Amino acid sequence: MHMSPGADPQLKAVFTGIGVPRNRPFTPDRFQTEAVAVMAESDCLVTAPTGAGKTWIAVETIRRTFERGGRSWYASPLKALTNSKLIEFSEIFGPDNVGILTGDRKESPDAPIIVGTTEILRNQLYDAMHQGISLNTDLVVLDEAHFLGDEERGVVWEETMIYLPPRIPLLMLSATVGNAGAIADWLTTIRGRPCRVVAETQRPVPLYPMVLHPSGTLLPLKAKGGRGARTLHKRVAGLVAGKRKPEPHRRRGLPPFGDILRVLKAFDLLPAIFFLKSRSDCDAALSLCHGAVNLSDAKKARIFERVKTLTGSSPHLVRHRQRIHLEQAGVGAHHSGHLPGWKLVVESLMSEGLLTAVFATSTVAAGVNFPARTMVFFNSDRFNGTEFIPLDATQLHQMTGRAGRRGMDKIGFALAVPGRYMDLQLVARLLSSRPGKVISRIRINFSLVLNLLLSHTPAQVEELLKRSFATWLLVSKAADSRRKSRMAGIHEVLWEDFVRHLDFLKETGFVGDDDRLTADGLWASQLRVDQPLLVAECLRQGLLPDGDAARMAGVFACLVNERETDDRMEGRLVPNRLKKTVVRIQKKLSGFARHMKSRGFDVRQFYLRPAAMTHAWASGYPWETIAREYGMAEGNLAMLMMRTADNLRHTANLIDVFPDAAATAREAIGLIMKTPVVEETDEGDAGL
Structure with missing residues (x-):
């Protein structure tokens, strides 16, 4: 039974409006010029519907910084979006003036304009705090700033906003959100410089x-x-x-x-x-x-x-x-x-x-x-x-x-x-409803604790936690001074979780009784990955297969896999040496894992299937064969390889502490980051 195209009479007048607008010279909208003007004297949060032209604001603000001889950092949540901005900004400012940092790619890192993922920017802030220096940039643009409320990655946006030195102007570009004013007020409070909202509610x-x-x-x-x-x-x-x-x-x-x-x-x-x-x-x-x-x-x-x-x-x-x-x-x-x-x-x-x-x-x-x-x-x-x-x-x-x-x-x-x-x-x-409100997603994890202890005492960390958006939201809702005083202690929930993580790090030798990182804690802080302590324990016990890059890749695939996986496979799909390596690591880590669980921390189960797939790809088996025989969609398989490579990179950076493991990790990245996981222009270990 085929549909017969038809339209209600009320739509006839609407359909007469279909067409292509006249080609007119570009004239920026009021909200665009207002935002650029605001950035001359304060931070700015721009909220506007998709396609309204927020990137123009970023370009003009970056242009002003560039023409003064300054440096700009443009952060986005997606590698694909970052790659497209590299092309766009290179056409505007010249390819020699734009670099990219995404983990996969590290090109022209000293260029005056850097585009990259927000995680890389947050990590640079960690390093700057540790070294006691200020981030080498004169402007930060956070694209898709409403990711502050993202359940999985919002913590990265919030950390970035908290750690960014007040001297560096901050431009945030966001979809329309219901509480932009609250976000701006919070930033004004913690950064000590005004943050203004420029809002556009009309769709272009x-x-x-x-x-x-x-x-x-x-x-x-x-x-x-x-x-x-x-x-x-x-x-x-x-x-x-x-x-x-x-x-x-x-x-x-x-x-x-x-x-x-x-x-x-x-x-x-x-x-x-x-x-x-x-x-x-x-x-x-x-x-x-x-x-x-x-x-x-x-x-x-x-x-x-x-x-x-x-x-x-x-x-x-x-x-x-x-x-x-x-x-x-x-x-x-x-x-x-x-x-x-x-x-x-x-x-x-x-x-x-x-x-x-x-x-x-x-x-x-x-x-x-x-x-x-x-x-x-x-x-x-x-x-x-x-x-x-x-x-x-x-x-x-x-x-x-x-x-x-x-x-x-x-x-x-x-x-x-x-x-x-x-x-x-x-x-x-x-x-016809207003968009929802953004809420804080900040949470404590071992990577955050290790990196804050690089440059902060626990007392200073407690002060940082008081600056969280979660604490500010709850305090700002307090109706009277007595309730406000009581609500001001809400940061204690975060603080108690910080202390719980800190105590475990002391028990396991990553932090000393003086609340300072031990030698192990110093290098472990560089493992900015999902399960830093399990990777660190593998390194401490010498469990990683140094000298065998394909097996190294397989082991790391176990560490990044988040999904419950059916491990029933034909024996030929799991090489015996790989299986023995994974089983041995599980056995050797069992005591450490039980200790973590006894303190209330989650420990992911190791699965052989992702290890076997990654090992096969690193060993040179055809891509289509792996996807078919292991039963995984190509996109998921590529994502597994990219996340595995991201984790391997952190180990590869420990060349001074674990030279053999670092060299093998570097080699493993080259074995898995090849077409079709990445395009030919992105191949190799460019992200190292």
Whole structure:
């Protein structure tokens, strides 16, 4: 049963607004010029919708610093975003003036403009505090500053803000957040210099939300001028009120993507991004799109040539199984299960206007420059790693931020498709809601404790913890001075956890009774990894397979793996020497691990499967064979290799203390960081 393209009469006037804006000379918006002016005298937190032009502010602020002979540090959460900024800034300021630091790459570290990941910046602040010097930069830009509230990585943003010397101006670029004023007030308090908020709430391209009726008719989500309970359009309200959840006829268990593309094509609503709940759905969707939108021979030829150029240096990408969908139907899939190089191919084609549609998971909503005219979504909930929970306003705003391309569209569209997992009333409410508030994610871990003790006494650390955003938020909420005095002790929760970590470090010889790092503590502080004490104990006991780089890589894969893994494998997939090494390390570390657990610290289980996969790759086995025989998606496999290399780098830096282990770790990085894990320009141990 095919959909028949149709549209509610109310949409006729809306669709007349579709088109490309007139090409006018660029004129910065008020909020952009205001933010640049603010940075001349104070810190600044810029909050604005996706695509509003926050990067222009960074460029102008960096330009001013550069022209004065100063140095700038631009930090972002994603390596892909950092790599794109390297290209962009190199075109503006000249390639000789821009360097990059991401762990994978270390190029021109003394350049006056550095782009890198926030973790690298935080580590440089650790080193500067230890050496008693100030960070060698005159400006710091924190992109995606709302990552302060990220559950996993927010602690890095908060540490960076706390440790950054007040003399260094701080520019923060953020998606719209509900408590920007609180963040600015906190920074003003702890840094002793004013921090001002510059906010832009208007989208650069207006957004119009719609609903797709199962028949193929497009409906406005909201009634014209409707408010409160009557917000929904009458026909949409009828869909919601029905006893059965209406949804389009499904094919192969999936929505009829080809029919939906025909509807969008009929009303000039392409290109589109389809947000789907799983990676497998994104991949399976592609074959349902062939024939839905016919590509001209000229466009097919352009796509073919671009794909040929983008994949030419990688045999893995040249024969990618999804290449045919790009070249014949103009559609692609984008998710974390794909190789970084393949995702870059899809991103490039979409940004160049060559694709009709991309099927993606939420990774596209976070940090990837991937705009389209229409955003299509089928779920009003998301998987948080444990369970499905309803979307919040911030998440939905981030998704819809990809709808409508500045300079290319006069209007963008968000299309909700009814179904079992779509709450249209929730969507209508969220679209008109303010984004959520950012909360503190600071937490104590061994790497933080070791690095603070490089340059601080415990008493000084306690003062630092009092400066946390978590403490400030709770104190600021206190209604009266008596309650404020009581709430001021909330930092004690963090302090008690710090002391618990400190006591364990003393028990295990990394910190002395004088609260100073021992010789072991000094080198262990350089292990800025997930499980620094387990790596340190391996080094202290001489458990790492020095001289065998492939086995070294396999062992480190055990240390970085976070997932429960099925270790049932054919014997041929696990080399005996590797298995003996991993089992021996587990046995030798068992006492240390029991000690950690007895003090309430988590210890991850070692799994052989990630070790065996990494060992096979380091030993020269074909990439496709490893992915197939060990049953892991290529993107996950590449991520395992990159995280393993990140951890190996920290051991490789201990060349003065453990020369054999460091040399083997360095060699292991070279064995696993090769195409298709990284592009040829990023190969080798450039990150060392």
